Amino acid sequence: MQEIKIERTKTPKAKPADQTRLGFGKIFTDHMYIMEYTEGQGWHDPRIEPYHPIVLEPSAMVFHYAQEMFEGLKAYHTQDGRVLLFRPDKNIQRAENTCRRLCIPPVPQEDFHNALETLISVEKDWIPTQPGTSLYIRPFIIATDASLGVHPSHSYLFIIILSPSGAYYPGGLDPVKIWIEDDYVRAVRGGIGEAKAGGNYAASLKAQMKGEAEGYAQVLWLDGVERKYIEEVGSMNIFFKIAGKVITPKLNGSILPGVTRATCLELCRAWGMEVEERRISVDELVEAAKTGALEECWGSGTAAVISPVGALRYGDTVMDIAGGGIGPVSQKLYDTVTGIQTGRLEDSFGWTVEVK
Numbered sequence: 001m002q003e004i005k006i007e008r009t010k011t012p013k014a015k016p017a018d019q020t021r022l023g024f025g026k027i028f029t030d031h032m033y034i035m036e037y038t039e040g041q042g043w044h045d046p047r048i049e050p051y052h053p054i055v056l057e058p059s060a061m062v063f064h065y066a067q068e069m070f071e072g073l074k075a076y077h078t079q080d081g082r083v084l085l086f087r088p089d090k091n092i093q094r095a096e097n098t099c100r101r102l103c104i105p106p107v108p109q110e111d112f113h114n115a116l117e118t119l120i121s122v123e124k125d126w127i128p129t130q131p132g133t134s135l136y137i138r139p140f141i142i143a144t145d146a147s148l149g150v151h152p153s154h155s156y157l158f159i160i161i162l163s164p165s166g167a168y169y170p171g172g173l174d175p176v177k178i179w180i181e182d183d184y185v186r187a188v189r190g191g192i193g194e195a196k197a198g199g200n201y202a203a204s205l206k207a208q209m210k211g212e213a214e215g216y217a218q219v220l221w222l223d224g225v226e227r228k229y230i231e232e233v234g235s236m237n238i239f240f241k242i243a244g245k246v247i248t249p250k251l252n253g254s255i256l257p258g259v260t261r262a263t264c265l266e267l268c269r270a271w272g273m274e275v276e277e278r279r280i281s282v283d284e285l286v287e288a289a290k291t292g293a294l295e296e297c298w299g300s301g302t303a304a305v306i307s308p309v310g311a312l313r314y315g316d317t318v319m320d321i322a323g324g325g326i327g328p329v330s331q332k333l334y335d336t337v338t339g340i341q342t343g344r345l346e347d348s349f350g351w352t353v354e355v356k
Contacts, residue, residue, distance in 0.1 A: 001110045002046050004033075004118050009050035015164075019130040022166040024303065025138075029126040029162040033119045037105055039154040046111065048119055051161065057146035061153045066199045069098040070140035072302045073259070075120050075162075075355065077127045077135075078343030083355040086341045088116055090259040095139065098195040103152040104141055112139070119160055120355045128164045134341075136165040136303070168235070168303035173334060175310030175324060176299075178233060179211030180220045180282060182315065186254075187231075188224035193254030200256075204234045216313060218299070222282060224254065229279045236299030236307060237261035240285065241329055243293040250277040260300040264333055266349070273329075282314055289319035296327030305341075306334035 009030045016022055028051055035046040062068050073091045076084045092112045099106040107115075116137065120127075127135040139160045143153030167173075184207040187193025187200060207219045220238060223229040230249050232238055237258040239248045246268045251257055268275050288294040289312075297309035308331075310324040321327075339345030340352060 001108075001114050002035075002044070004114065005045075005047040006118075006122065007047065007049050008122070011050075015126060016128070019128045019133050019164075020166070022128060022133060022164055024165045024168045025136060025163050027164055029123045029135075029164070031119065031122055032162075033115045033158075033160040035107070035111070035115070035158040037156040037158070043105070043107055043111065043158065046115065048122055054157070054159070056142075056144060059146045059148055061143040061145045061147060064148060065143070065150055066197070066202075067102055067104065067143035067153055068141060069095065069102055069104060069195065069197050070138060071095045071098075071196055073116075073137045074134040074302060074341070075127055075137060076342045077129045080343065082343060083120065083124060083127060084341065084343055085116065085120070085353040085355060087259050087263070087351045088113065088353055090262065091139075094196060094257060094259070098197060099141065101192060101195045102197060104143070104156060107141070107158050115139075115158075115160055117353075117355050119162065123162055124355075126162065126164050128166075130166075133164065133166050136163045138163065168301075168307075173306075173308065173326065175308040175322075175326060176217040177215065177311040177313070178218050178220045178299075178309050179207075179214060179216035180222065180230075180312055180314040181207040181211070182222060182227060182282075183207070184210075185224035185227070186221045186234075189253040191224075191254060193231075194251070194256060196256060201234070208234055214313070220312065223252075228281050228283065230282060230285065231255050233299050233301075235303060236301035238309075239264060239296075239298050239300065240280065240288075240294060241296035241327065242288045244295075245274045245276055246329065247276045247278065247280055249280060252279075258301055260302060260305060260337065263337055263351070264300050264306075267333060267336060268329070271332075285312070286314060286317055286319065289317075289321070294319065294321060296329055297321045298327070298330040298333070300333075305337055306330055 145153040
């Protein structure tokens, strides 16, 4: 594990006075972490510096061929003054998988973990303390070769920035309305849908605008081949409770393996619920809604944690779910996950890591 050099800012910024108005990803802390990769030398020169703009050549490969990856996780302030990370090992493992898919040299896991803990320790005073708030952590890697030509870069930057944040959706835990997209596709098996890469999100914007114009908060994607099987929401994995069973699409290479998704599955199984990871068609979903078998729907993700879904729209069919309210499983998952994350509930699974 490499030693991290720390340069502290001489001009600290004022911290937000009203934590109820943080928004999501709008404010950034005083410092950032940087480490460089050079072919033949590997990852080197890890450091923490004052938050500042990045200077790159206009020919930097990230701008032209989108060779980059990112992650997202959070740090939480507990009532007894501790700072907790939630399952950071899962994010580090997923980052490594994304890097390998995109031909980016993975950051050694011990250096990644040390970077997270050291930067958060430096910025502890930025972690908000109000209920529903957290410190959002955004690690990312970009290709920096000043060269035009389609091939992997020989140099990279690994950077981590931090953002004190409130709820991802302005309505917090209020149920959202979701548009099922049947025209555009986001990813196909064999592509990069299972990677945490910016290109996946750029591919989602057109449909996102289409759904927003109709009053829907997010887009739910169908598979890219048959256009009939449910995959995931733009920023979340998706779950359904149908006739008493918890069902979520099986990971197939075009769906992001969410950390909160895995957490929901493990919790539901621990509670003795029947859980299925399988293909589910949009026709099956529509039929379940017609017969009343569709009892609940929710999204899961680091940013929103648990987001109940009050309505789904597919073509001209609008499916109202749980009376437009929050179902009992959605509520229990939210209360349990956030309770463990913030130290209010006992962590019997060993999911949290304390930052000293």
